[in-house]
Amino acid sequence: MSAKSALNKAVFLPNDERMLAAVQVKRRTKKKIPFLATGGQGEYTTFICLSVTNKKPAQVFLTKVKQFEGSSSFIRRSQWNISQLRQVNGVDAIKDCPEFDLVFDSGSDQWTAGSAGEKCVFVQILHHTCQRFIPERKVEFVNCPPKLLGGNSSLLHGAADSVSSAVQKASQALNERGERLGRAEEKTSDMMNSAQHFADTAHKLAMKHKC
The missing domain is CATH 1.20.5 (Single alpha-helices involved in coiled-coils or other helix-helix interfaces)
Structure with a gap:
């Protein structure tokens, strides 16, 4: 079973959700850590996941999930309703690149995907999902190649x-x-x-x- 299939099975299916897309990421900018913070749980892999609830009316979420090295379990870290998403910045509108930014009401994160291909698939699905579930709320997609935003x-x-x-x-x-x-x-x-x-x-x- 792939990591993304295991992620869907462990995190989303038990909560009556289905995962639409997931991308493995790393931060481009270091997160500030409180001075008194002592040690962490070690190395980890981070995923940004797009999911939708099975119950009507459907709700769509973006969730940050971590998997620590040596562990098969996944841990939810942060979750945003898609209505809180303000902007998706693809960084480069001319060529494919792995970098992208997500801007929410409460702040923003700068990410680098495992590959340009993974990032492109995730952004494309996210764009179509916004069009389908929140057509009245315009999420701004900037610096994204036109091929990712084509079609309605x-x-x-x-x-x-x-x-x-x-x-x-x-x-x-x-x-x-x-x-x-x-x-x-x-x-x-x-x-x-x-x-x-x-x-x-x-x-x-x-x-x-x-x-």
Whole structure:
């Protein structure tokens, strides 16, 4: 099971939520630690997760989750309702990069994703989710490549279309492969029959000359 699948199973499913997206991140700016703070729990991995409740009316959350080194468990750290989100800053509108910022009513965080690809997928899903669940509340997406913000279709419809397209392509590929295998089997069968016929004829000729 992947880390994100385990994360969804451990953190969101028990709370009657489903995770829409998650991205592994590191802070670009160090967080101020109180002078009297003593030690931590060691190294950890941080995830920013986007989830939606199954109960109606649906609520969407952004949640910061940590997993400490050597532990299989996940710990919720902070959670924001998506209505508290003010701005998503993609840092560079021209080329893909792993950096992005999230600005909320109460503050902001600057993150670096594990890769530019992970960040792009997360921002794209977050954009579609904002359009679907809070269309009346304009969340500002700045410095994001246009490809991440294209289209106004809902996340669920978009996902359904993608899955449907993938299934159709896979089915077509399997059918074509089956046809090729069928033709190959026919050729193999014809060759085997021809070889057997040749062997029988050769055997009869050999017996005839032997006699």
